[in-house]
Amino acid sequence: MTERAWRNWYLIPYGIWLVLFVVAPIVFLVYESFLDLDGHWTLSNYKSVWTPIYLKMMAYSFWYAFLITLVSLLIGYPTAYWLTKTRHKQLWLLLLILPMWVNLLLKVYAFLGLFGTYGLANALLKALGVGPRQLLFTDFSFVFVSVYIFIPFMVLPIFNALEELPPSLVDAARDLGASAWTTFRRVVFPLTLGGVKAGCQAVFIPALSLFMITRLVAGNRVITLGTAIEQHFLVTQNWGMGATIAVVLMIAMAVIVVLTGSGRKEGSR
Amino acid sequence: MKRTHWWGRVYLLAVFAVMYTPIVYLMYYSFNSGGAMHDFQSFTLKWYRDVLSDDRLPIIVLNTIVIALLSAAVATILGVIGALAIYYVKRQRTKNALLALNNVLIVSPDVIIGASFLLLFTIAGIKLGFTSVLLSHIAFSVPIVVLMVLPKLEEMSPTLIDAARDLGASHWQVLSGVVLPFLAPSIWAGFFMALTYSLDDFAVTFFVTGNGFSTLSVEIYSRARQGISLSINALSTLLFLFTMLLVIGYYVLSRKGGRLYGIGGRK
Numbered sequence: 463m464t465e466r467a468w469r470n471w472y473l474i475p476y477g478i479w480l481v482l483f484v485v486a487p488i489v490f491l492v493y494e495s496f497l498d499l500d501g502h503w504t505l506s507n508y509k510s511v512w513t514p515i516y517l518k519m520m521a522y523s524f525w526y527a528f529l530i531t532l533v534s535l536l537i538g539y540p541t542a543y544w545l546t547k548t549r550h551k552q553l554w555l556l557l558l559i560l561p562m563w564v565n566l567l568l569k570v571y572a573f574l575g576l577f578g579t580y581g582l583a584n585a586l587l588k589a590l591g592v593g594p595r596q597l598l599f600t601d602f603s604f605v606f607v608s609v610y611i612f613i614p615f616m617v618l619p620i621f622n623a624l625e626e627l628p629p630s631l632v633d634a635a636r637d638l639g640a641s642a643w644t645t646f647r648r649v650v651f652p653l654t655l656g657g658v659k660a661g662c663q664a665v666f667i668p669a670l671s672l673f674m675i676t677r678l679v680a681g682n683r684v685i686t687l688g689t690a691i692e693q694h695f696l697v698t699q700n701w702g703m704g705a706t707i708a709v710v711l712m713i714a715m716a717v718i719v720v721l722t723g724s725g726r727k728e729g730s731r
Numbered sequence: 732m733k734r735t736h737w738w739g740r741v742y743l744l745a746v747f748a749v750m751y752t753p754i755v756y757l758m759y760y761s762f763n764s765g766g767a768m769h770d771f772q773s774f775t776l777k778w779y780r781d782v783l784s785d786d787r788l789p790i791i792v793l794n795t796i797v798i799a800l801l802s803a804a805v806a807t808i809l810g811v812i813g814a815l816a817i818y819y820v821k822r823q824r825t826k827n828a829l830l831a832l833n834n835v836l837i838v839s840p841d842v843i844i845g846a847s848f849l850l851l852f853t854i855a856g857i858k859l860g861f862t863s864v865l866l867s868h869i870a871f872s873v874p875i876v877v878l879m880v881l882p883k884l885e886e887m888s889p890t891l892i893d894a895a896r897d898l899g900a901s902h903w904q905v906l907s908g909v910v911l912p913f914l915a916p917s918i919w920a921g922f923f924m925a926l927t928y929s930l931d932d933f934a935v936t937f938f939v940t941g942n943g944f945s946t947l948s949v950e951i952y953s954r955a956r957q958g959i960s961l962s963i964n965a966l967s968t969l970l971f972l973f974t975m976l977l978v979i980g981y982y983v984l985s986r987k988g989g990r991l992y993g994i995g996g997r998k
Contacts, residue, residue: 468902472816479809483870484835487847494850505998541746544739554743561750563974567933567948568967571955575768578959582756582769587806603744663838671840674933678955688842695846695938705850708843719838 490711492566493704507706516690516707520720523705524714526601526671529578530608534665535658537609538616543615543659544622555621562614573607574598575592577679608669625652635712652689659722667715671677758971761964768959778965785962788950794861794947795930802868803925809869810876810921811914812970817877818884833874844871845938852939859941867939868929876921883917884910916984922982 472584498504510516541558548554561569576582584594586651597603609613627650671688682689687707760768764775781790813833819825836844848870853865887910895905911918933948942948947970954963 468817472812472819475809476813476816479813479870479873482830482867483851485871488835489845490850491843491847492856515768537746540739540742544743545737547736548743558750561754563927563931563978564754564971565931565933565948565951565967567951568757568970569753569962571951571963571967572757572961574955576753578768579857579934580767581767582752585769590970605962608752612945613750614744615993646884655838667838668840671842673842674937674952678952688840691842691846692938693790695849699735701850708846711840712843715838715840 469564475511491705491708491712494701495709497701497702501701504702507702510703511706519685519690519728520710522684523688524668525686526608526686527666529605530612530669531662531666533605533609534612535662538613538661539620539658542617542620542624545621559613559619566611567678569611570607570675571678571715573603573610578605584604587592590608591612593605598679604676604684605673608672610666611675612669615664619660620654620657623654623660627653663719663722666718670711670715688727706719711724744770754971757964758968761961761968766961766966767946778961779969781883782965782969791856791945791947791950794944795948797870797925798861798865798946799929802865802872802929802956803922805869806872806900807918807926809920810925811880811911811918814880814884815910817881827916833877836871836874837878841932841934841957845935848935849938859939861946863939863941864936864944864946867935868932869933872925872928872930875924876918879921879924880914880917883914887913917946919984920981922933923977927977929979 495507496503496505498506507724545551545554545558563660577596579586579596581597583597587595631649631653632645635649640648670686671691672686673688673692676682676684676686676689689706689712691707691711694700694707756768759828760771760777762774763771763775765772767880817826817829817833820829844867848863849859850868852859852866855865857863891909891913894907900908931948933952936946937949937952940946945953949967951963951966954960
């Protein structure tokens with residue numbers, strides 16, 4: 463075989479994978495979204511997306527994803543910042559990554575116990591004099607558990623961005639008389655924006671489509687787009703509607719990725 | 732400066748305490764004879780015995796492991812071929828297009844991947860079960876392997892290949908004698924990543940699993956939906972220990988390659 467034949471040969475198996483598992487599923491999803499329950503062509507699915515029920519669900523979904531991303535960022539940035547300042551950086555980083563290897567469902571399941579009526583969280587609240595509260599099956603537990611799950615995905619890219627920041631820039635700012643806060647605001651934060659963007663993308667997109675967390679700890683109080691897709695595909699068997707929501711979600715995501723630019727690169731795994 | 736450090740340390744400790752509480756909590760109550768995740772009564776190994784004597788679980792564990800190993804192996808081979816394919820493409824635009832397509836499955840949410848694969852298998856007439864789960868796991872692991880191998884490939888000095896070719900090596904000899912050994916650490920890292928993605932996956936599997944076939948994640952979900960049962964805690968403790976073994980293996984392997992893949996400081 464000639465050199466060129468070899469090179470083209472590599473493209474065949476990889477190309478087959480691309481067509482079968484990347485292109486075809488998207489095409490089928492779009493195709494299915496134009497079918498009604500009986501398999502006839504219709505635009506009714508797209509019409510029902512614009513009814514108040516679905517619009518409200520979408521608004522909620524985006525609102526919760528935004529909230530989860532914001533809280534993750536507010537907690538994650540200082541975590542990443544101080545992680546870079548610790549002496550045993552690699553060890554701390556390992557400790558941060560370790561929970562990522564624990565099955566997501568087990569972590570969610572743990573909160574069934576922690577947030578239960580007699581769980582640790584309520585015992586703490588009691589000790590503080592607040593008294594037991596209903597924690598499970600509330601919006602609070604949904605946001606808390608989601609942030610808990612996603613925080614490492616926020617911390618890692620920010621940590622990488624902070625590590626790549628030359629310390630001489632910070633020294634220069636301080637030498638020129640900038641306060642610690644000004645240095646952070648004008649030098650450190652702008653230069654780590656790439657990491658922040660990557661982290662936000664890594665949290666926001668999955669947060670839009672979670673369904674197991676809503677099912678397990680949020681009762682059915684919080685319905686996200688992910689829950690709706692799962693519901694339509696696996697419970698009510700209305701695949702057309704499920705596919706339509708999936709298509710809408712994909713378009714929304716593409717818009718987000720384009721708007722936030724190519725920040726993803728910096729946080730690549 | 733000293734003050735910020737003090738604050739920073741307390742903050743980090745608080746964050747890490749919250750991160751580890753649920754995991755420790757799960758494991759702690761797996762030894763509770765009381766049967767609930769509160770009010771520790773007395774130490775027992777009953778739940779572990781339950782897990783080990785359950786007659787469905789061994790099959791499910793076996794399913795999970797077979798799927799993980801098989802899908803990781805096939806995905807690694809496909810991923811390496813894919814990385815080579817992208818590497819050899821000359822035109823930058825084609826290259827970027829291929830990379831963009833490659834990343835579709837990485838950025839898509841699991842629910843969409845699951846739903847679209849369910850459609851794919853239904854239209855293609857593939858029965859839901861072992862085959863569909865295996866194919867999906869291969870499919871979503873391939874791009875991860877590509878992303879782990881490709882940077883290493885780009886890093887490789889072209890003079891290495893030129894030298895081998897000048898000395899009369901055929902393409903196959905260059906590949907097996909020069910390129911693949913050079914890529915070995917990243918190939919292993921890709922394999923391990925694929926393995927963990929497969930072991931960890933719930934959402935995609937949940938969609939394409941059908942009746943009668945189950946992996947651990949799906950089983951945990953259906954049990955957890957019925958409420959608290961301490962045998963899940965026992966199971967999770969066992970899984971955690973197993974994961975630790977995997978992590979250690981992964982670190983030993985990636986240390987050998989002189990770098991830590993998949994975590995910070997890749998450059």
